[in-house]
Amino acid sequence: MNPAVPPDRVLDFYRECRLENQRAFYQDRAQEYETANTQLSWLTMILLVAAFAAGLLSIWQVGFDTATWGIVAAVCSALVAAIAGWGTLIGFQQNAKLYRGAAAALDELGRRLANPATQPATILKVEEVLQSENGQWGRQLTADS
Amino acid sequence: MWAAAVPGREPAIKLFKRLTPIFRGPVSWPIVDPDRRNEFMRTTDALTTDLEFLAVALEPTFGTCDTEALREQNRYRRQQLVVLAGGVTGAVVGALEAVFAKAVWLGALVALLALLSVVYAQAMRKRRALEQYVDYRVRAERLRSLYFQYVTRVEPFGDDDRQDRLKAEVAVVKTQNAASGNGNPA
Numbered sequence: 001m002n003p004a005v006p007p008d009r010v011l012d013f014y015r016e017c018r019l020e021n022q023r024a025f026y027q028d029r030a031q032e033y034e035t036a037n038t039q040l041s042w043l044t045m046i047l048l049v050a051a052f053a054a055g056l057l058s059i060w061q062v063g064f065d066t067a068t069w070g071i072v073a074a075v076c077s078a079l080v081a082a083i084a085g086w087g088t089l090i091g092f093q094q095n096a097k098l099y100r101g102a103a104a105a106l107d108e109l110g111r112r113l114a115n116p117a118t119q120p121a122t123i124l125k126v127e128e129v130l131q132s133e134n135g136q137w138g139r140q141l142t143a144d145s
Numbered sequence: 146m147w148a149a150a151v152p153g154r155e156p157a158i159k160l161f162k163r164l165t166p167i168f169r170g171p172v173s174w175p176i177v178d179p180d181r182r183n184e185f186m187r188t189t190d191a192l193t194t195d196l197e198f199l200a201v202a203l204e205p206t207f208g209t210c211d212t213e214a215l216r217e218q219n220r221y222r223r224q225q226l227v228v229l230a231g232g233v234t235g236a237v238v239g240a241l242e243a244v245f246a247k248a249v250w251l252g253a254l255v256a257l258l259a260l261l262s263v264v265y266a267q268a269m270r271k272r273r274a275l276e277q278y279v280d281y282r283v284r285a286e287r288l289r290s291l292y293f294q295y296v297t298r299v300e301p302f303g304d305d306d307r308q309d310r311l312k313a314e315v316a317v318v319k320t321q322n323a324a325s326g327n328g329n330p331a
Contacts, residue, residue: 009189010297017177017185018293036159043160067244074240078233085229089222090163120299127290127299134286138279 011119019110019126026103026133033096040087044080051076094140102133167222171215173208176292195296198308203295203315207288210318214281221274228269231262287318 051073058069087093106129112122156162175182177196186193235258242251295302295311302310 007191010191013185013192014293014297017181032159032162039158039160071240071244075237078236082229082233089225123297123299127294131290134283138283141279142275
């Protein structure tokens with residue numbers, strides 16, 4: 001089968017409603033997850049420092065007794081574990097990478113879409129990239145659980 | 146997914162941005178922004194017939210799969226949050242128990258939390274929210290892909306029997322189990 005080149009308006013529809021929309025989605029989500037991952041690292045560090053400080057203060061019994069500072073240290077440590085779990089659940093780091101990669105691939109394919117000779121093949125390639133991202137995401141999610 | 150590009154006031158704290166949607170009901174967005182779709186339909190006859198056909202032949206199935214995917218995603222994340230909250234509570238109560246060694250009820254509370262965790266973990270395994278979530282999401286994304294392949298008339302929708310081909314493809318996506326690997330061509 002030799003598929004016909006889509007008419008210009010159909011191609012505009014595809015470019016805007018599929019390719020550009022999906023690329024914008026990946027870029028926005030990658031940006032959000034990268035920021036979230038940085039915030040997660042900072043919060044983890046702050047809580048670990050707080051746990052360390054509580055440990056030291058418990059030795060010197062500053063303000064409260066050893067037991068109270070021990071509880072504070074335990075709460076901080078438990079929150080670190082919970083926040084790390086939240087990061088794994090959403091998959092900030094892995095998904096940010098995945099989305100960046102998919103956005104870059106779509107960026108390149110978007111340029112190729114301008115060439116009428118390769119339009120049908122490029123559209124199929126775009127769909128392949130999107131399905132591939134979806135497959136990787138599913139495998140990653142299942143593996144993380 | 147076009148909804149993600151809707152401008153609005155973005156919260157500075159991104160870390161917990163995905164937390165609130167977990168507790169809301171699933172909201173499925175159409176494959177194409179209705180306003181943009183209508184505008185294209187007004188100006189392009191070639192698209193009008195195809196988009197009207199897709200609205201009947203594909204979009205209802207997409208809506209079901211997308212809604213179910215969101216529902217199971219939220220369910221799965223809620224389950225995981227309960228586990229995380231259980232872990233934090235257990236650690237804190239454990240620390241309290243170490244400090245207040247004479248409080249027997251704290252020991253009982255730790256034991257109760259452990260028991261509840263085991264029961265909850267078993268219930269989670271039975272619900273299989275993660276498998277359902279991945280399954281429905283893969284189906285929805287496959288349908289989204291078919292939508293645009295159909296509109297642009299690329300393979301396998303380049304021939305005259307393209308409407309029948311689409312109906313057959315939608316039926317396959319509807320019935321097969323994507324989680325088993327049959328639903329994702331990638």
